Amino acid sequence: MAAEKGNVDRKRDSQALKGLLGVRDLVLGGGVSPGERLSEVSLAEKLGISRTPLRAALARLEQEGLLEQIPSGGYAVRGFTAADVFDAIELRGVLEGTAARLAAERGVTPAKLKAIKGLILELDKCFRDRPEDMLFAQYVELNAEFHSMLAGLAGSETMRREVERAAQLPFASPSAFLEKQEDVPAFRLSLVRAQRQHRDIVAAIEMREGTRAEALAREHARLARHNLEFVMEEDRSLITRVPGLTLVST
């Protein structure tokens, strides 16, 4: 019941899904440069699918914002500026903040509240006495689940959809800088702050403090901004290790 959400139609649209994941991985992995045209035929045979499902995948990735249409036809990898990434993060914060505010204003069912509080407790368990013993993989997974649950806390399907969508841009995701920060001490500290914010957000929602919940969730997202600034200014070698960050210019 916990892991079924990510699975959509196991093998029915196997080709289309293979295309979607394949192209996304290729682009985020830095296999192609921004502005470069994606040839449908070569991509199709590289992924082992035909052009039809591939085109569906390309169209979807264009909607997601990862690709852009070339006026003369076809798609190209979209280039991003650091400002774009900042804005994407800010946007996610705004939407998660709205989800939190609405949840506070409208009230949350006891079941949902209990579930997300349980998630926080589980996140707590990931922290150990010695920082290097931290259960990192589990934290990443639980953190993603927390944000997903927060998106749906207001009980609005429309809101949930859009919040999840705003986290689709690779570098805007709540897990964006998490995956690779295991061995970066500067990042570790932010995890404590993050978990504290998780607790405060839920507390604010429970106490129906909508404005506070919104502000907290916005600030929480800005942790990702700090991490981005660190990567761009302090240790640029990390750029290649955060998925999609190779698409960011300069």
Added chain:
Amino acid sequence: MAAEKGNVDRKRDSQALKGLLGVRDLVLGGGVSPGERLSEVSLAEKLGISRTPLRAALARLEQEGLLEQIPSGGYAVRGFTAADVFDAIELRGVLEGTAARLAAERGVTPAKLKAIKGLILELDKCFRDRPEDMLFAQYVELNAEFHSMLAGLAGSETMRREVERAAQLPFASPSAFLEKQEDVPAFRLSLVRAQRQHRDIVAAIEMREGTRAEALAREHARLARHNLEFVMEEDRSLITRVPGLTLVST
């Protein structure tokens, strides 16, 4: 220079575009009921295109939120509750508010500021001494342009994209209830309030009052909520006249 924006690739993707607009009109026009499956073959021949561009259109409309995937394959018209519509409007307000706040915080180039102020003056000209003389069509067009310009005022392409996107849901658009309110006196009054808010939003942005600009833009969107409430509670006969509102249950 003013009317070129809406035109995207005149006739190149003529079939795909015809499919997109055709299906959208069909769904919003109430030609199909929520939950009803859209048969690709019959739709294709009805629109005079083949299944391939039609499928592209369907996939896109699913991303837009108008359709939903059927687990066994294919697409169905999505049904909406009044709450969905409220949330979609709230969401647009939140995003337009964010665009306004960022514009205020970051500052707007004089050229852009002049342009949007000019737009407000032109909107003013639509009002006449006698309400029934109001230049309605022009107001609708200018209003849409105002909101579009507001979305781009922060100078962030990412932000502009997402704001525009949030206005894609038919009933969440700034023009949703505008089109047909020409002859509804209760709606006319809201136009005066709306125009006042337009002015205040721009003034707040110019004075770098980010928080105020955000709050004003949010409240501005809620005018649409008032209009929706009027339609749903006071005069349900209008439901069939607002595009897409036939998809809302009860």
Added chain:
DNA sequence: TGTGTCCATCCTGTATACAGTGATATGCCG
């Protein structure tokens, strides 16, 4: 009469063939 099973039909997902258009390279002319 209700239920379960089997079959026919329809429909989607995928592959491939085709046409039109844009890009590129080459050759000719100035």
Added chain:
DNA sequence: CGGCATATCACTGTATACAGGATGGACACA
């Protein structure tokens, strides 16, 4: 030697053919 025109090439957009699977109905049996 450079610029322009032309021809060739490659690539996308579109149409259609095909296969696997789901859905609905009919029939038989309890």
